[in-house]
Amino acid sequence: MWWKKLLSIPVFVYTVLSGSAAKGDEVEQRENMVSRQIETRGVRDPRVLAAMRRVPRHEFVPAAQRSMAYQDGPLPIGYGQTISQPYIVAVMTELARLKPGDRVLEIGTGSGYQAAVLAEIGAEVYSIELVPELAAEAAETLKRLGYTGVEARQGDGYAGWPAAAPFRAIVVTAAPPTVPPLLLEQLDVGGRLVIPVGDYFQELQVHTRGEDGIEVETIFPVRFVPMRGRIEDSEGAGADADEPDQPAAER
Numbered sequence: 001m002w003w004k005k006l007l008s009i010p011v012f013v014y015t016v017l018s019g020s021a022a023k024g025d026e027v028e029q030r031e032n033m034v035s036r037q038i039e040t041r042g043v044r045d046p047r048v049l050a051a052m053r054r055v056p057r058h059e060f061v062p063a064a065q066r067s068m069a070y071q072d073g074p075l076p077i078g079y080g081q082t083i084s085q086p087y088i089v090a091v092m093t094e095l096a097r098l099k100p101g102d103r104v105l106e107i108g109t110g111s112g113y114q115a116a117v118l119a120e121i122g123a124e125v126y127s128i129e130l131v132p133e134l135a136a137e138a139a140e141t142l143k144r145l146g147y148t149g150v151e152a153r154q155g156d157g158y159a160g161w162p163a164a165a166p167f168r169a170i171v172v173t174a175a176p177p178t179v180p181p182l183l184l185e186q187l188d189v190g191g192r193l194v195i196p197v198g199d200y201f202q203e204l205q206v207h208t209r210g211e212d213g214i215e216v217e218t219i220f221p222v223r224f225v226p227m228r229g230r231i232e233d234s235e236g237a238g239a240d241a242d243e244p245d246q247p248a249a250e251r
């Protein structure tokens with residue numbers, strides 16, 4: 001009957017309008033996140049600010065955390081891991097000093113959010129995650145949102161990704177007690193390793209590879225989840241670059 005079709009129109013209109021209102025809310029929340037949490041604390045790189053405005057952070061957090069996705073802090077993503085605070089993601093991205101087309105390695109894919117921000121800069125992103133379930137979920141989220149510029153794998157990032165090296169930047173989002181030497185070896189000349197270092201007391205460091213060696217800069221104290229896997233056993237910490245620990249499976 002034609003009148004039955006008419007009855008369904010208000011439901012359709014409500015669904016479409018409430019969907020776009022929610023989308024509008026998220027755009028506004030992202031704008032507030034950037035202006036109140038990131039710009040006011042000194043992040044200035046226009047590429048980074050634009051990327052933080054574009055990436056839908058709520059898509060990278062579990063359903064139960066969605067209403068808090070744009071708050072000023074880290075959030076649990078399961079398996080004892082976290083998605084980092086938006087400000088920290090912005091600072092680390094700014095410290096990486098990437099331009100479109102640069103190759104970057106991320107250690108600790110987690111939810112996939114930092115990888116998406118790096119991809120929005122226009123970088124070619126490689127990312128490794130130790131926890132298989134997180135690696136699979138992040139790969140699925142990145143694919144669903146169309147981040148085709150990210151190659152994500154499950155594995156131990158301790159030894160980097162030698163087959164894709166050298167990198168213009170390496171961004172590490174889990175803290176090792178000391179800097180894994182194989183990561184420094186995979187930096188291009190001029191390349192930057194952005195990494196939290198320490199156990200309980202950690203600091204964010206930038207290691208820049210020059211023609212004659214590595215220059216280290218300390219940024220500020222941070223608190224990241226610890227790096228796990230090979231870094232924890234003394235044998236792994238002494239491994240050499242000829243026997244790279246290739247990530248186990250490609251996702």
Ligand SMILES: C[S@@+](CC[C@H](N)C(=O)[O-])C[C@H]1O[C@@H](n2cnc3c(N)ncnc32)[C@H](O)[C@@H]1O
Pocket residue numbers: 081082083084107108109110111112113114115128129130131134155156157158173174224225226227228229230
């Ligand atoms: C703070 S969370 C990552 C946040 C993530 N970048 C994001 O945007 O959601 C740190 C991640 O590092 C991972 N991780 C710890 N040790 C690792 C290792 N050796 N190799 C790769 N990933 C590791 C953890 O499982 C965790 O998911």
